[in-house]
Amino acid sequence: xxxMHDHSCEDHDCSSNWSLYKHxxxxxxxxxNEAIPxxxxxxxxxxxxxxNFSEGHLESNDGDPELLVFVPFTSDVKIKSISIVGxxxxxxxxxxxVFINREGIDFSDAQSMQAVQEWDMVENLHGVxxxxxxxxxxxxxxxxxxxxxxxSGGDTTQIYYIGFKGEATQLKRDVVxxxxxxxxxxxxxxxxxxxxxxxxSHVE
Amino acid sequence: MVLEATMICVDNSExxxxxxxxxxxxxxxxxxxxxxxxxxxQSNPENTVxxxxxxxxxxxxxxxxxxxxxxxxxxxxxxEVGGEMDLxxxxxxxxxxxxxxxxKKQQQRIIVFAGSPIKHDKKLLEMIGRKLKKNSVxxxxxxxxxxxxxxxxxxxxxxxxxxxxxxxxxxxVPAGPNALSDVLINTPIFTGDGExxxxxxxxxxxxxxxxxxxxxxxxxxxLDPELxxxxxxxxxxxxxxxxxxxxxxxxxxxxxxxxxxxxxxQDTAMTEGPxxxxxxxxxxxxxxxxxxxxLLQRALEMSMDDTTSSHDMRDTDxxxxxxxxxxxxxxxxxxxxxxxxxxxxMSKLLADQSFVSSILSTLPGVDPNDPxxxxxxxxMQNQSEKKDEEKGPNEDEKQ
Numbered sequence: 001x002x003x004m005h006d007h008s009c010e011d012h013d014c015s016s017n018w019s020l021y022k023h024x025x026x027x028x029x030x031x032x033n034e035a036i037p038x039x040x041x042x043x044x045x046x047x048x049x050x051x052n053f054s055e056g057h058l059e060s061n062d063g064d065p066e067l068l069v070f071v072p073f074t075s076d077v078k079i080k081s082i083s084i085v086g087x088x089x090x091x092x093x094x095x096x097x098v099f100i101n102r103e104g105i106d107f108s109d110a111q112s113m114q115a116v117q118e119w120d121m122v123e124n125l126h127g128v129x130x131x132x133x134x135x136x137x138x139x140x141x142x143x144x145x146x147x148x149x150x151x152s153g154g155d156t157t158q159i160y161y162i163g164f165k166g167e168a169t170q171l172k173r174d175v176v177x178x179x180x181x182x183x184x185x186x187x188x189x190x191x192x193x194x195x196x197x198x199x200x201s202h203v204e
Numbered sequence: 205m206v207l208e209a210t211m212i213c214v215d216n217s218e219x220x221x222x223x224x225x226x227x228x229x230x231x232x233x234x235x236x237x238x239x240x241x242x243x244x245x246q247s248n249p250e251n252t253v254x255x256x257x258x259x260x261x262x263x264x265x266x267x268x269x270x271x272x273x274x275x276x277x278x279x280x281x282x283x284e285v286g287g288e289m290d291l292x293x294x295x296x297x298x299x300x301x302x303x304x305x306x307x308k309k310q311q312q313r314i315i316v317f318a319g320s321p322i323k324h325d326k327k328l329l330e331m332i333g334r335k336l337k338k339n340s341v342x343x344x345x346x347x348x349x350x351x352x353x354x355x356x357x358x359x360x361x362x363x364x365x366x367x368x369x370x371x372x373x374x375x376x377v378p379a380g381p382n383a384l385s386d387v388l389i390n391t392p393i394f395t396g397d398g399e400x401x402x403x404x405x406x407x408x409x410x411x412x413x414x415x416x417x418x419x420x421x422x423x424x425x426x427l428d429p430e431l432x433x434x435x436x437x438x439x440x441x442x443x444x445x446x447x448x449x450x451x452x453x454x455x456x457x458x459x460x461x462x463x464x465x466x467x468x469x470q471d472t473a474m475t476e477g478p479x480x481x482x483x484x485x486x487x488x489x490x491x492x493x494x495x496x497x498x499l500l501q502r503a504l505e506m507s508m509d510d511t512t513s514s515h516d517m518r519d520t521d522x523x524x525x526x527x528x529x530x531x532x533x534x535x536x537x538x539x540x541x542x543x544x545x546x547x548x549x550m551s552k553l554l555a556d557q558s559f560v561s562s563i564l565s566t567l568p569g570v571d572p573n574d575p576x577x578x579x580x581x582x583x584m585q586n587q588s589e590k591k592d593e594e595k596g597p598n599e600d601e602k603q
Binding site: 032033037061064066103104106107108183184 | 249250303308334337338339340368369
């Protein structure tokens with residue numbers, strides 16, 4: 001379902017609605033079949049910047065329009081709708097399928113699994129289109145995987161902006177994931193004030 | 205310290221029986237596999253490595269990705285060589301094995317040992333490469349063994365289709381004096397992707413290069429200071445000992461030049477001396493004493509050395525003289541025999557004397573206590589004593 005903005009955006013602050021990008025854990029964002037590794041991080045920005053293509057964009061490999069984007073959040077979020085800005089000349093994705101709270105999905109998994117929701121997409125060069133979600137299924141999202149199986153005829157698929165609209169809760173789903181444990185002791189990790197400032201105790 | 209899950213594809217086809225890599229291709233490959241497993245697990249303790257074979261009856265996964273080095277080494281042991289390698293199937297099965305790794309956070313990597321000719325066409329291989337790239341799986345290829353027409357090109361094409369950001373590598377190892385493992389140690393396959401190599405890789409490279417890495421004894425003082433210290437101390441002690449031994453040898457060499465002849469002659473003379481006195485002893489006493497005497501004599505001479513030089517000198521003179529003149533030799537022998545004879549006479553006398561006294565005692569009417577008989581006996585005794593006394597100094601002289 002698409003929604004058109006039929007009012008100018010100066011009246012109310014559209015960008016505040018699309019502020020879920022602040023809750024994205026950018027360091028752990030990954031994509032499969034991207035031509036330039038790491039370019040996926042450039043598509044998550046503020047709503048005002050959505051048409052700013054200077055920082056780079058996400059492009060799939062030549063001849064292969066499939067794309068898989070994994071987006072973890074720093075806390076559980078509720079997603080109301082998603083907006084995608086694609087490339088011109090058939091380089092926009094034609095279909096989108098999403099999976100919730102599943103890590104390590106690759107293409108064969110994505111193709112065989114039942115998606116939480118699917119959309120047929122339209123070319124959205126100015127970022128005014130948004131795709132609403134079935135809100136009840138998107139109540140506590142720790143990470144979301146977006147699968148774009150095909151594009152509208154181009155050689156590659158290009159994505160310039162991905163935006164999420166919704167609310168962020170302060171809850172965390174997986175607290176254990178943030179623990180770092182050491183398998184081999186590393187003395188530099190155990191520097192205390194006494195050790196480093198020439199006290200009596202000495203760690204070798 | 206990249207967190208990685210690695211699948212190693214081993215070529216165990218018939219072409220691996222060839223001996224152009226010492227000891228044979230398969231064994232060289234097994235050594236390389238062991239080294240790689242060690243390096244991977246050392247660089248990051250959470251890394252996992254798995255092994256599969258591509259030839260034989262078909263592609264077979266021997267070990268799923270595990271960090272247990274023992275399992276991997278055990279499975280490499282006792283592998284059969286035979287069949288034909290199926291590279292495409294091997295890579296695909298490896299990809300599947302990596303897909304089902306336990307820790308999804310690990311990067312995926314496949315290492316392929318391509319030793320036999322490749323029967324797949326380039327297009328199929330490129331497609332497989334693209335699929336790997338799509339799923340962000342890195343691929344390392346070790347091109348060794350058979351040098352087929354088109355094999356390097358095919359492998360390079362695969363690498364080009366897989367490579368993204370230089371995470372994949374290819375190494376061509378021609379047959380030669382260097383072991384396969386040694387050649388691989390210096391490649392990015394072993395050292396990792398530009399991270400400078402782990403400590404294990406660096407140490408192994410140093411050992412392979414003959415320990416010429418700045419460490420004195422091939423032992424890193426940082427890793428094992430006590431061992432390095434012990435080695436250094438023992439080396440210095442050995443050097444000091446060798447110097448002292450060298451000095452001694454030099455001194456002895458100077459001495460030896462002067463008195464080289466004497467020790468050997470003394471030895472021969474000493475053996476002759478005891479033999480002569482041993483002969484006398486034989487005549488006089490029981491035979492049992494002979495061996496003991498001879499041994500005693502030899503022992504005495506050994507300890508005497510230079511002290512009784514006069515005696516020795518005489519003996520040496522005798523032996524030297526004897527060596528020169530056969531007449532003298534005869535004379536010497538006679539004198540020895542005379543001594544023996546005297547002994548014989550002596551014994552005879554003694555025997556006679558005892559015999560006489562026994563006869564006298566048995567004779568009726570002859571009382572041994574009779575003074576005349578006693579005087580007779582005494583005179584006979586005196587004669588024998590005199591002869592004893594004469595004999596004694598002679599013996600002493602001779603001794």
